Amino acid sequence: MTIIPTPLAGCLVIQPRVFNDGRGYFFESFNRKRFAELTGFDIDFVQDNQSYSTKGVLRGLHLQKGEFSQAKLVRVTKGEVLDVAVDLRSGSPTYGQYHSVLLTEENNQQFFIPRGFGHGFIVLSDEAVFQYKCDNYYNKEAESGVHYADPDLNINWQADITEVLVSDKDLELPFLKNAPDFGF
Numbered sequence: 001m002t003i004i005p006t007p008l009a010g011c012l013v014i015q016p017r018v019f020n021d022g023r024g025y026f027f028e029s030f031n032r033k034r035f036a037e038l039t040g041f042d043i044d045f046v047q048d049n050q051s052y053s054t055k056g057v058l059r060g061l062h063l064q065k066g067e068f069s070q071a072k073l074v075r076v077t078k079g080e081v082l083d084v085a086v087d088l089r090s091g092s093p094t095y096g097q098y099h100s101v102l103l104t105e106e107n108n109q110q111f112f113i114p115r116g117f118g119h120g121f122i123v124l125s126d127e128a129v130f131q132y133k134c135d136n137y138y139n140k141e142a143e144s145g146v147h148y149a150d151p152d153l154n155i156n157w158q159a160d161i162t163e164v165l166v167s168d169k170d171l172e173l174p175f176l177k178n179a180p181d182f183g184f
């Protein structure tokens with residue numbers, strides 16, 4: 001496993017070691033001890049999620065507020081997505097900045113996003129299966145987020161965002177300047 005830091009403190013790209021042979025491939029998709037040794041983060045993930053989306057679907061930017069915030073370890077097991085994390089930690093020197101990572105079933109890359117971030121992705125392939133681990137349980141009442149097209153964030157989604165398929169809930173998310181205190 002190789003850890004690639006990003007300009008956002010705590011956000012890490014993980015490249016697992018893939019073992020290829022005549023049958024196909026094998027890799028450890030998560031190893032708590034190894035992850036802790038290499039990143040310094042000993043994360044007790046409590047919930048695994050999976051979503052399926054078609055091309056042009058954009059999910060995000062989502063978060064759970066305050067004590068219900070979730071660190072996530074995300075990956076793609078089918079297709080290709082551009083994954084985006086936005087730093088919403090008050091006092092962070094990179095507050096309001098984002099980092100994007102191309103996650104594909106070919107590169108097997110994973111993206112670790114600590115608590116205090118908004119998270120979303122856009123599907124670039126015909127279809128995508130998105131799988132991720134969370135270190136806190138889903139809490140509907142704590143759900144919030146920021147609008148994916150926030151001009152101040154100016155996220156390059158690497159796609160024509162006039163053609164995206166977004167949930168009504170996500171379309172109603174505020175720009176960051178109008179957002180409530182997320183408690184981060």
Ligand SMILES: Cc1cn([C@H]2C[C@H](O)[C@@H](COP(=O)(O)OP(=O)(O)O[C@H]3O[C@H](C)C(=O)[C@H](O)[C@H]3O)O2)c(=O)[nH]c1=O
Pocket residue numbers: 049051059060062063119120121138167
């Ligand atoms: C997140 C979640 C949702 N649900 C239920 C609630 C809804 O009835 C249904 C679809 O939920 P939603 O439209 O919020 O799903 P996404 O738009 O994929 O949301 C996720 O997408 C972005 C990228 C994230 O990072 C978050 O983990 C999460 O917000 O699943 C659950 O039962 N448990 C859960 O943990």
